[in-house]
Amino acid sequence: ETGVTQTPRHLVMGMTNKKSLKCEQHLGHNAMYWYKQSAKKPLELMFVYNFKEQTENNSVPSRFSPECPNSSHLFLHLHTLQPEDSALYLCASTNTGELFFGEGSRLTVL
Amino acid sequence: TQLLEQSPQFLSIQEGENLTVYCNSSSVFSSLQWYRQEPGEGPVLLVTVVTGGEVKKLKRLTFQFGDARKDSSLHITAAQPGDTGLYLCAGVWGLRSTLTFGKGTMLLVSP
Numbered sequence: 001e002t003g004v005t006q007t008p009r010h011l012v013m014g015m016t017n018k019k020s021l022k023c024e025q026h027l028g029h030n031a032m033y034w035y036k037q038s039a040k041k042p043l044e045l046m047f048v049y050n051f052k053e054q055t056e057n058n059s060v061p062s063r064f065s066p067e068c069p070n071s072s073h074l075f076l077h078l079h080t081l082q083p084e085d086s087a088l089y090l091c092a093s094t095n096t097g098e099l100f101f102g103e104g105s106r107l108t109v110l
Numbered sequence: 111t112q113l114l115e116q117s118p119q120f121l122s123i124q125e126g127e128n129l130t131v132y133c134n135s136s137s138v139f140s141s142l143q144w145y146r147q148e149p150g151e152g153p154v155l156l157v158t159v160v161t162g163g164e165v166k167k168l169k170r171l172t173f174q175f176g177d178a179r180k181d182s183s184l185h186i187t188a189a190q191p192g193d194t195g196l197y198l199c200a201g202v203w204g205l206r207s208t209l210t211f212g213k214g215t216m217l218l219v220s221p
Contacts, residue, residue, distance in 0.1 A: 004152070006152075040213065042212055043153075043198070045208055045210075048208060092152075097141070097202065098155050099145075099155065099209065101152030101153050101154070103151050104151075
């Protein structure tokens, strides 16, 4: 059982679809993050949750909607995405500031 | 916005060669981390450095934190194909608690 698990690993969706990415961590961490990784760009922090409360929203468009029902689970709900949203979406968790990442969900928006 | 520059962007070498990659900022880091990301995977933490002048070794990898805590380097001795991946540095400045990542150095080690 890996520390941070993301599903699905790959997702292809049209611009009018609604889909969700899921992240689960088995490390007992209190903070969970969503990052976006695009080619030739640094990892972009999207959202931070501490003890289920959102503590950071890095000016992310509203077509991305996070949900954190408990400290172990984090979702990213996707709606009316654009082709430029195609990227690798990484979830991470931590208690100390040292991040443990999942393997990512590769999203392609057609 | 804090900027973190990594160089080179891409490095292709033969097995057995040595290499150094760099991470620089114009501001003083509170701490700095190095991660390696293999193709199709998420980044994995290699090391955290906190003290200026600090040197940490992880097998064939040597990490150095600059005296002024504005720069860091990663030196790999006798590179192997398994070292192939994207090397990311990430820093924390001042009172911020979240990391800012560089674009990374993509390393390709050929047999």
